Amino acid sequence: MADVRAAERVAGRPGAAGTPAAPRRARRITRTRLVEAAFLAPAVVYLALFFGYPVVKNVVMGFQEYGASTFYTGEAPWVGLDNYAAVLSSAVFDRALLNTVLFTAGSIAGQFVLGLAIAVFFRRRFPLSGFLRSLILLPWLIPMIAATAVWRWILDTDHGVLNRLLGLLPLVEVRPDWLTSTTLALVAVIGVNIWLGIPFNMTILYGGLQEIPDELYEAGALDGATGWRAFRHITWPVLRPVVTVVLVLGVVYTLKVLDVILGLTNGGPANSTQTIATLSYEVSFRQFDFGQGAALGNVLVLLSLAFAVVYLRMNRRAVDE
Structure with a gap:
């Protein structure tokens, strides 16, 4: 009888199986999951409406x-x-x-x-x-329309500040047609886009550099790793994940640059600065052929995905080696 009574007392304790504690725990878990779903639902709806549906x-x-x-x-x-077939066979697409490849490669480089140099x-x-x-963040904060308007004035052939400064130099008499020459226009556009993108690269890379412990440099200095050797054997390997993020995001953002051009x-x-992004805009909103414009946009998305996949695989292989 004593054993039976002891078993009954144990069974009656809170938390034992078959007591009200188990349903309360289940309700608490359900309530937690409902709260998590309630917080997650707005983000899912937003992504579905403003990202999923347009794509x-x-x-x-x-x-x-x-x-x-x-x-x-x-x-x-x-x-x-x-x-x-129409957009890929057009005379302008090639x-x-x-131009898209040159503009992206030049801008990213x-x-x-x-x-990176400024961050270091x-x-x-x-x-x-x-x-x-x-102050270096200013190009990132200026509205794009205002920035391009200022640069159009700076690069103007007859009244631009850049050509006026070049005219003050001895033995310099030429006035380059920065924005009207078929050979210089793309170079000028790349230069302006570099100016606009430096703050982003500097900010992300500077944050990555701040996470590198000073003890690594002190230990490397004992082994003679200073200056360029310290950058090569300490800074660059530790900074590689941040570099991956910067390059992938930079390429994706640069491929779709429209407002600068x-x-x-x-x-x-003469289409010397025409890229796939600007061509898609022209076909869609000037020729009003939204089907071909969407096809060009999809080609641009495929180029971005292809670069991201190839670069991430190459970077992963380099890390494994």
């Missing part, structure tokens, strides 16, 4: 004859791959693809190298370093 709609439009009349009739006949420079603490860093050259002269 799916653009992909579908790339296979439709979607023109200005579609907004009135609601009819968009299915044309399959005709839009892609030039736009080459200039932004990353200068941003500001890693050394000195008076007014914080103030100077804030439209504000400076509008894709000219």
Whole structure:
């Protein structure tokens, strides 16, 4: 009888199986999951409406004859791959693809190298370093339209500040046509985009440099790793994950740059600064062929995904080795 009573007392304690404690725990877990779902639902709805739907709609439009009349009739006949065949075989596409590659490669190289150099420079603490860093962020804060307007004035052939300064130099009589020459326009646009992208690269890389412990440099100095050796064997390996983020995001952002080119050259002269992004804009909103414009946009998305996948795999292989 004593054993039976002891068993009954144990069974009656809170938390034992079959007591009200188990349902309360289940209700608490359910309530926690409902709260988590409630916080997550707005983000999911936002992503579905403003990211998922536009992407799916653009992909579908790339296979439709979607023109200005579609907004009135609601009819968009299915044309399959005709839009892609039309844009890929156009006389401008080859030039736009080459310009896209040159513009992206030049911009990323200039932004990353200068941003990294500035970030390494500001890693050394000195008076007014914080103030100077804030000044470097100005190109990132200026509205794009205002920035391109100022640069159009700076690069103007006859009245631009740059050509006036060049005219003050001895033995310099030439006035380059920065924005109207078919050979210099793309170089000028790349230079302006580098100026705009340096703050982003510098900020992200500077944050990564701040996470590197000083003890690593002190230990490396004992083994003779100073200066360039310290950068090669300590800074660069530790900074590699941050570099991956900067380069991937930089390429994705640069491939779709539109406002800088439209504000400076509008894709000219003679399509010398025409990229796939500006060509998609022209086909969509000037020729009002939204189907072919969507096809060009999808080509741009595929280029971005291809670069991201290839670079991430190469970086992972380098880390494993």
